[in-house]
Ligand SMILES: [Fe+2]
């Protein structure tokens with residue numbers, strides 16, 4: 001099934017602030033680039049990239065209302081970090097509005113915390129979200145270079161940064177981030193032995 005990217009673009013433009021719309025375009029472009037590089041369907045990667053933050057700017061109240069009305073299960077960490085819910089809500093919106101497949105929904109669901117069940121599309125969206133051209137942080141070029149070399153290494157680098165940052169700020173860490181980090185580390189150990 002093909003997706004009407006123009007329609008999604010228009011909806012995202014009408015839903016999000018200009019700043020986040022520009023970020024979404026950046027993620028779409030980077031997802032396109034990485035999909036070509038890693039042999040994924042480019043149209044699918046672009047559609048997921050542009051839509052990934054569609055629920056980001058709902059208020060906390062709106063997010064809570066959405067998960068209740070649409071019977072979306074939320075975990076202990078999401079209960080205290082309501083912002084995280086934009087991933088699950090975004091996936092649900094895209095399923096209902098644009099008929100996104102399970103794989104596409106999962107890529108949106110996993111884009112913030114990561115998840116041990118991430119496939120290549122999900123990894124591309126996770127990485128594209130952190131490496132798109134409008135991001136501004138000291139390490140950006142290093143992370144972009146890693147994205148070019150190896151998706152797993154890039155994800156590991158991003159997770160390490162996120163985890164250390166959360167520890168410094170005494171913030172909770174979602175178990176899914178730990179699980180995917182362990183999975184990548186264990187797989188890499190296997191290659192070495
Ligand atoms: Fe996001």
Ligand SMILES: [Fe+2]
Pocket residue numbers: 023027052053129
């Ligand atoms: Fe994003």
